[in-house]
Amino acid sequence: MSALSVTTAAPGAVVDPLTGPAALLSMSVGSVPLSDALAWTAIGAFVVAAVLQWSGAVDPARYLAAGAWVVFGVFWLTLAPHYYLEVKSPIETLLAVAALPLCVYTGYLLVRGRGSLLLLSKAVAFMGLIYLPVETIPVVKTWLIETTASQTHFGMELLGHSPGLEEGANGYQSRFAFDPEETVTGRTTYIITACTGIGSMAIFGGLIAAVKAPLRRKVPALALAVGVIWFLNLVRNVFIGLASPWGWFQQDFFVTIATEFMGAPADRTSYIVAHNFIAQSLSIVALLGITYLVLRILPEVLEPLEDVLYILTGTEYDLADALGQELRADGGERRSDGDPDR
Structure with missing residues (x-):
């Protein structure tokens, strides 16, 4: 999924018309x-x-x-x-x-x-x-993108960077206005919908909404998932937003990979390494961790996850047994004394 991505925009860059498969x-x-x-x-x-x-x-x-x-x-x-x-x-x-x-x-x-x-x-x-x-929905999209951009900018300020915000190529006040003459690569980033974390939030929101369970456990599970995703998403945006202009990964090894194997401009290397390799890989780890925490509160989510594993592997799994949880009829966990949890 492209949830949590940041799009790079070079000052004055012109996008070529779509050709071939991109059409x-x-x-x-x-x-x-x-x-x-x-x-x-x-x-x-x-x-x-x-x-x-x-x-x-x-x-x-x-x-x-x-x-x-x-x-x-x-x-x-x-x-x-x-x-x-x-x-x-x-x-x-x-x-x-x-x-x-x-x-x-x-x-x-x-x-x-x-x-x-x-x-x-x-x-x-x-x-x-x-x-x-x-x-x-334009008004919702605008609010979410610009709020995320503002919060990401605040995170940059905490680290001593205050580039300001300006209109990005997508028409929102979401572009970090680094001076290209003062940065290493001359590039910067702007926030798009995928950078807001809404994709990951939707995944957990959908799973939690679909299963049958008391609201007293659904609500905390959703609050935990959304809260952790929101925080980690901002950390990720700040990391990518600073790595791109300041060239944190402009070493020859990475430049060769980006230019020779991915066909990207050399000055886009730091963005590609920060976003496509580091941030996306860590996002998978983070989503697995969030899933585990949600399951401790709402083990009912195990059922659709078992079906996902069956689709991927063709093997039936008992995740409840793997996690060491004894589930009651509605999916809730039983305490060691045998009484249902409350």
């Missing part, structure tokens, strides 16, 4: 970009499938959810050129390409009768309902 990004259905149309279609189908399941029509729900997974996979595939040609992110490119076969396989399992995947489908529906409005 997928410019395709549209009417006035709606293709990727947005696919995303809304998939999420809408997931929501309808959840309603059908709730009303007792399980088989129609399975078939509709199966189709939604296929559309969802195609949506991610349309983003692969962007991650490869523009973001220069090997991790995000591989995930976007791998999403299609994994989503198709998920749909296949649903058609074959694996009804437990309806819970994972419902979780994706909630994820989309959290993320897509933020991405598509």
Whole structure:
């Protein structure tokens, strides 16, 4: 997922017209970009499938959810050129390409009768309902991007840097106005939607909303996930936002990798290393840690996660046993005296 990324913008840079595979990004259905149309279609189908399941029509729900997974996979595939040609992110490119076969396989399992995947489908529906409005409603998007930029700037000030904020290429007051004559690379960064952490928040929000559990445990689990993601996201933005202009990773070894193997300008090396290699790798570790903390509060989330592991490996897992938790009927943990937790 491109959650938490920062886009580099060189002063006066001109973006070449999209050609080849990248042209997928410019395709549209009417006035709606293709990727947005696919995303809304998939999420809408997931929501309808959840309603059908709730009303007792399980088989129609399975078939509709199966189709939604296929559309969802195609949506991610349309983003692969962007991650490869523009973001220069090997991790995000591989995930976007791998999403299609994994989503198709998920749909296949649903058609074959694996009804437990309806819970994972419902979780994706909630994820989309959290993320897509933020991405598509201008006032919400503006507030989130500019607030994140302001908070990131405050973090830079704590470290002795105060570049100020100006309008970025995306039209928001989100660009860190470093003087190109005073920095090492002459480049800077600006905040986009993916830099706000909303993608990661949507993942946990969707999982937590989908499972059956008391609110007294759902609310703390959600607050923990959102709070930790928000803090780590700001740390990540500050790190990338300073590494790029000040050339923290402009060593010859990294420059060779960025220019020879990734086709990037030499002065973009520090951004690529900080964002695509260091920050994205640490984000995976952080998400695993947050998942563990959420599971200690809300072990019901184990069920959709077990299905994710089954899709990836073809093997059934008992994560509750692996974590050493004894689960009661509704998924809650039992105390050592045998009484349900409160």
